[in-house]
Amino acid sequence: MLLPGLLYFLIFRYWPLWNAQIAFRDFQPTLGVWGSPWVGLQHFLEFFNSYYFGQLLTNTLVISLAKIVLGIPPAILLAIALHETSRRFLARVVQTISYLPHFLSWVIVYGILLAMLSPSEGLVNSGLRALGLEPVPFLTSTTTFQPVVVLSEVWKETGWSAILFLAALLSINPTLYEAAAIDGASRWQQVRHISLPGIMDVLVLVLLLKIGSILDAGFHQIFVLYSLPVYSVGDIIDTWVYRQGIQNFQFSLATAVGLFKGIIGLVLIVVANRLARRFVGTGLY
């Protein structure tokens, strides 16, 4: 019974690992993985010494970090607001609506962004024009591309990320709030001294795991949103690997870069999981 599943993992997950050796070879399709000559670390060194290395790493880290820093506070705020409001109907509606964008693919969100941000017809630029300001080409300008990437992610994922925090809030013993209210604590004081400490564990867990996958800056999102004019600020390791590998047939170089990312990512996530297990008592696996 286990066989089909195992075969799946062997073929589609472990065979690629075997193929990854082309990072150390000069892969030529006619010679195949086995026949291509060994070149050692040449592709890795080429990448480390290239001008791309710094740029890709910077873009990846900046976008990823900004998503964490600007993404988590709204999610916590939303969870607290959903938990604290006395209007159950409002809470239910907001919950349903705020999860929705999570289920829209990045292609659809790209369409929505075009509607909002396009220089000619976009809502934001119509507003800017009405105020007598110059329209901004948000998606194709190097100064605005990264903010668009980060804010669109926040728009898409805040509701969904709030679920975990909300679950943590709901697991807080309600007698704590009652006791605090009797002691004369205001609602705000209850949030500060009961709710916030109550979600600390989940927050630490979420933070650690996000940092563990910091080299994943959102391949699908950027793949859809970026274009030639913003490669310098939008290109992350994954998009570069796709372009060099699939579009420019630099199989070995792209594999080396992908492998580099994979190894760093593995170390980070294992360390993050260790830390999470130690400080929170639970981890990703």
Add this chain to the structure above:
Amino acid sequence: MKKAMSRSDRLFEWGIDAFLIGVLVVTLVPMWYVAMVSLLPFGKSPSLFLPPWEWSFASYAQLIFQPTIWQATLNSLILTFGGVAISLTLTVMAAYPLSRRELPGRGFIVGLILFTFLFNAGLIPTFLVVKDLGLLNSYWAVLLNGAVSVYNLLVMKTFFQSLPESLEEAARIDGANDWQILRHVVLPLSRPILLTIGLFYGVANWNNFFEPILFLSDRNLMPLPVVLRDILTGLNVAEYVEGGAAQAAPAEALKMAAVVLITLPMLLVYPWIQRYFTKGVLLGSVKE
């Protein structure tokens, strides 16, 4: 007894509710605006509210009469339903044995699977596998490559582990084999998790645009998201704009109508499936 609220508490409640309404507005306005632009008649500029006498369904009409859209819809349906069937079957068949304590080498196999979650070889080596298997430009490439999600597999395994063992023992004493136990005992008890994970796979497949781009080159095989992307980037808007500008919709309206058309199925089923998704996330966050 309801205590009178202090001034600061009332302010707190207002603030909270205002924030929630703010979230609602920020989430909905972009979607609403997309709908408005999609209904734009020729020669008008978009605005947040269209007066009722200015609506036009020209953009939808133009899209709906395109064979490309029908072909893409069919492709999307094949990939979505075929994908769910394959993924769910493979996931159940892997998760069930792995949930049995008596399975020899269980820890090792789980480790083997977990490792692929933490480390993958990357895009190019995977692409080469699909190429060597001769699956390029075939739906099998898309259907099989992403068939099993480790996350879903582990959630399913945890669920199976939580079922009472005595039920299976009873079935075994009655002479049922593993397959019969899975079919007649385990699966009927697992409807909520099958539905949840089936929906996760379904949404992922419906939204999948990258793997088709990566593995398929035949334009006739492309699912809706890929066609939508082409329309949005203006690659083939001309294909959808026919002569007779008088009844034609503006290009902007056409693009947004395409966005609405592909979002609509999701919007229609979403209110019913939403609670399953939430359950899935919470199940996933509970570890052994």
